[in-house]
Amino acid sequence: MVASIVRTLQLNPTTLSPISRPLLFFSIPLQLRAVRRASVSMSYNRQLAAAKKAAALAACLCQKVQKALLQSDVQSKYDKTPVTVADYGSQAVVSYILEKELPSMSFSLVAEEDSEDLRKEEAQGMLKRITELVNETLASDGMADMMPLSEEDVLVAIDSGKSEGGPHGQHWVLDPIDGTKGFLRGDQYAIALALLDEGKVVLGVLACPNLPLAAVASHNQLISKDDVGCLFYAHVGTGTYMQSLDGSKSTKVHVSATENPEEASFFESFEAAHSMHDLSGLIAKKLGVKAPPVRIDSQAKYGALSRGDGAIYLRFPHKGYREKIWDHAAGYIVVAEAGGVATDAAGNPLDFSRGRYLDMDTGIIVTNQKLMPALLKAVQESLKEKASSL
Numbered sequence: 001m002v003a004s005i006v007r008t009l010q011l012n013p014t015t016l017s018p019i020s021r022p023l024l025f026f027s028i029p030l031q032l033r034a035v036r037r038a039s040v041s042m043s044y045n046r047q048l049a050a051a052k053k054a055a056a057l058a059a060c061l062c063q064k065v066q067k068a069l070l071q072s073d074v075q076s077k078y079d080k081t082p083v084t085v086a087d088y089g090s091q092a093v094v095s096y097i098l099e100k101e102l103p104s105m106s107f108s109l110v111a112e113e114d115s116e117d118l119r120k121e122e123a124q125g126m127l128k129r130i131t132e133l134v135n136e137t138l139a140s141d142g143m144a145d146m147m148p149l150s151e152e153d154v155l156v157a158i159d160s161g162k163s164e165g166g167p168h169g170q171h172w173v174l175d176p177i178d179g180t181k182g183f184l185r186g187d188q189y190a191i192a193l194a195l196l197d198e199g200k201v202v203l204g205v206l207a208c209p210n211l212p213l214a215a216v217a218s219h220n221q222l223i224s225k226d227d228v229g230c231l232f233y234a235h236v237g238t239g240t241y242m243q244s245l246d247g248s249k250s251t252k253v254h255v256s257a258t259e260n261p262e263e264a265s266f267f268e269s270f271e272a273a274h275s276m277h278d279l280s281g282l283i284a285k286k287l288g289v290k291a292p293p294v295r296i297d298s299q300a301k302y303g304a305l306s307r308g309d310g311a312i313y314l315r316f317p318h319k320g321y322r323e324k325i326w327d328h329a330a331g332y333i334v335v336a337e338a339g340g341v342a343t344d345a346a347g348n349p350l351d352f353s354r355g356r357y358l359d360m361d362t363g364i365i366v367t368n369q370k371l372m373p374a375l376l377k378a379v380q381e382s383l384k385e386k387a388s389s390l
């Protein structure tokens, strides 16, 4: 054991003095931990660079489509959520770039969309449009030498996202457009990309093309074209950073430090169908939050929280809904590395190692470390009250 540690640390035990040998024995675990920490924070740099590039390019594609949004771009999925050319195009771009940028990695992607509907006769016009968009987007980044992708290449890139994830190995997790309903309304949405390693989220990137660079005060805050477009990224052990989507210098961000719920504001889904607004209202009241809820779509909520725009995010889906890992993985690490904490409604950590779904209790709550105990108490009391009133 000691011999293998000595080898790992590249030490030569024969040159160590009799005094330093026993010291070595005790100090090795500490040194090993430091080495491991260093290699953990070093080892995902290539993946992070590829993820940032993929998410930023996918965001360009989405921005283009949002500008030219037509009714015909919207296709209905069987689960009744809309899916657009941009959802498919974004997934194809991210999948293609990750594979090209990281050729030595075995590639596994857990992503929201698949090509089944797109392969139907009636979707052929849509597929043509998506293929054009994907090719234009890749060409804009100088990837023209590999061009053009055929329609079949695009379908294959989309279907790379069929992995089941799980507790072993590395898996990318992608929501090509999170907040599709917000996207269609012209509001907030995010391209959310994360990497799981042995079931843990180790990096995450959130591209939020419509999120103001300055703090967001409400969902309908006037959007000026010049000051929107944020890219949040986090890498385990190294903090969370934000830069503008057009590539400005990064700044490190931190969650709000407030301990006083009266000063805290809270985020929730814009869509009442996605989260029980009455329950979050009750929780906020119990906690003593004074400000009205800030309702915005997508994981832009996690991004905004990571830089302290608000201090709490409450998500309570209606009965029977199962949360998917791509709706939270990137946001989770962006908040965690900024000093925040996300748990289920019972205070359990979120477990991303169980495949495509997050199996969890009732809801998701996110805040800073100091407010969490009081928030958890308010959540438990409110859930009990709600249950007894039914």
Ligand SMILES: Nc1ncnc2c1ncn2[C@@H]1O[C@H](COP(=O)(O)O)[C@@H](OP(=O)(O)O)[C@H]1O
Binding pocket: 081, 112, 175, 177, 178, 179, 180, 181, 182, 268, 269, 270, 271, 273, 274, 275, 296, 297, 298, 299, 317, 318, 321, 324, 327
């Ligand atoms: N009935 C429901 N309850 C909770 N979440 C739902 C839902 N129907 C859809 N969603 C999820 O809510 C996500 C959007 O979150 P938010 O409400 O924070 O904007 C959607 O992501 P997509 O837009 O990627 O499909 C979708 O996965």
Ligand SMILES: [Mg+2]
Binding pocket: 081, 082, 112, 180
């Ligand atoms: Mg969806």
Ligand SMILES: [Mg+2]
Binding pocket: 175, 177, 178, 179, 326, 327
């Ligand atoms: Mg989503």
Ligand SMILES: [Mg+2]
Binding pocket: 087, 112, 175, 176, 177, 178, 179, 180
């Ligand atoms: Mg989506």
